[in-house]
Amino acid sequence: MSIDEVAEAAATPAARDSQPLLEVEDLRVRFDARGRRVNAVNGLSYRLAAGRILAIIGESGSGKSVSSRALMGLLPPTASITGSARFRGTELLELSEKEWRKRRGADIAMVFQDPARSLNPTMRIGTQITEAVRAHSSGDKKAARERARELLRLVRLPAPERRFHEYPHQLSGGMRQRVMIAIALAADPKLLIADEATTALDVTTQAQIMDLLLELQQRLGTAIILISHDLGLAASYAHEVIVMYAGRAVEYAPARTLFDRVRMPYTQALLGAIPRLERPPHAKLPVTPGQPPDLTALPPGCPFAPRCSRAGDDCHTKAPPFAEGEPGHWWACWHPCEGAS
Numbered sequence: 171m172s173i174d175e176v177a178e179a180a181a182t183p184a185a186r187d188s189q190p191l192l193e194v195e196d197l198r199v200r201f202d203a204r205g206r207r208v209n210a211v212n213g214l215s216y217r218l219a220a221g222r223i224l225a226i227i228g229e230s231g232s233g234k235s236v237s238s239r240a241l242m243g244l245l246p247p248t249a250s251i252t253g254s255a256r257f258r259g260t261e262l263l264e265l266s267e268k269e270w271r272k273r274r275g276a277d278i279a280m281v282f283q284d285p286a287r288s289l290n291p292t293m294r295i296g297t298q299i300t301e302a303v304r305a306h307s308s309g310d311k312k313a314a315r316e317r318a319r320e321l322l323r324l325v326r327l328p329a330p331e332r333r334f335h336e337y338p339h340q341l342s343g344g345m346r347q348r349v350m351i352a353i354a355l356a357a358d359p360k361l362l363i364a365d366e367a368t369t370a371l372d373v374t375t376q377a378q379i380m381d382l383l384l385e386l387q388q389r390l391g392t393a394i395i396l397i398s399h400d401l402g403l404a405a406s407y408a409h410e411v412i413v414m415y416a417g418r419a420v421e422y423a424p425a426r427t428l429f430d431r432v433r434m435p436y437t438q439a440l441l442g443a444i445p446r447l448e449r450p451p452h453a454k455l456p457v458t459p460g461q462p463p464d465l466t467a468l469p470p471g472c473p474f475a476p477r478c479s480r481a482g483d484d485c486h487t488k489a490p491p492f493a494e495g496e497p498g499h500w501w502a503c504w505h506p507c508e509g510a511s
């Protein structure tokens with residue numbers, strides 16, 4: 171089945187209603203520090219089925235990382251989290267730190283933007299992956315080393331035998347990111363969150379890492395959440411896309427539907443700012459005129475209204491619900507676009 175066929179299948183109610191891997195409902199994250207309250211995530215809900223690729227896109231500060239870190243128990247103590255995030259039926263938001271230590275990386279693993287900072291510079295690559303394997307298994311060291319070698323081959327690291335004995339600084343950025351992906355896969359997670367995992371890489375290497383993630387999703391059935399500023403990346407690789415603004419989902423649809431029939435003016439502004447013919451394959455989110463709202467003082471209406479060319483008086487007073495306007499296609503807007511980007 172091609173990605174397009176998979177995406178089409180996802181739009182059917184049957185596929186949507188099948189047992190989801192992850193169900194996020196009304197997730198809210200607030201930071202209280204030094205007398206300031208930052209409302210970083212403000213009622214985010216979505217479902218992800220096993221083996222699917224979901225892209226979460228939005229401008230800087232829209233809550234993409236914070237909402238995903240909440241799923242890994244990685245937020246600081248200044249964060250108050252409410253709502254629900256069920257992974258295969260288990261409520262993640264109620265886990266204790268002790269339970270997190272056992273589970274983190276096992277069910278859900280995360281790959282970040284900067285592999286140089288995530289790897290230990292003083293430890294050989296092979297040792298770091300072996301330790302990750304041992305953290306999640308009861309097998310002996312020899313078996314863990316063998317599994318580490320297998321993981322390096324799985325992520326297609328060139329010359330894996332030689333690299334096994336090398337240090338991070340001896341590898342290129344793309345190779346280091348392959349090592350981070352190998353570490354993330356050590357416990358065979360069902361969900362991999364890639365938080366801007368290719369942003370720091372050159373365009374060719376970006377494409378290679380994305381192709382690797384796609385291959386892993388197809389071979390291992392790992393679901394992937396791609397957090398990105400990159401619309402082209404979402405269009406090329408994701409089955410479904412969530413567009414976030416001010417800590418909320420403002421549009422959600424199968425990738426093709428979203429790019430063919432945009433409804434939310436914010437998404438259209440993001441897409442429309444780059445002329446289609448000139449749109450490079452990995453176009454970064456352009457800056458839409460105006461500023462994102464102050465998360466310490468959110469307006470009563472639609473948070474995008476002050477920047478929106480379609481906004482009416484109602485938009486400034488009453489927040490539009492995030493609702494399924496067409497089968498499989500959700501948006502939060504009182505005056506949606508006509509349906510073509």
Ligand SMILES: Nc1ncnc2c1ncn2[C@@H]1O[C@H](COP(=O)(O)OP(=O)(O)OP(=O)(O)O)[C@@H](O)[C@H]1O
Nearest residue numbers: 201208210229230231232233234235236237246465
């Ligand atoms: N520890 C924290 N304390 C206070 N505010 C925070 C903290 N972490 C994040 N925030 C705020 O929460 C909001 C959402 O941040 P988040 O990192 O999720 O955005 P993002 O969409 O991932 O942006 P980027 O693409 O720049 O990473 C931002 O305003 C950010 O400043």
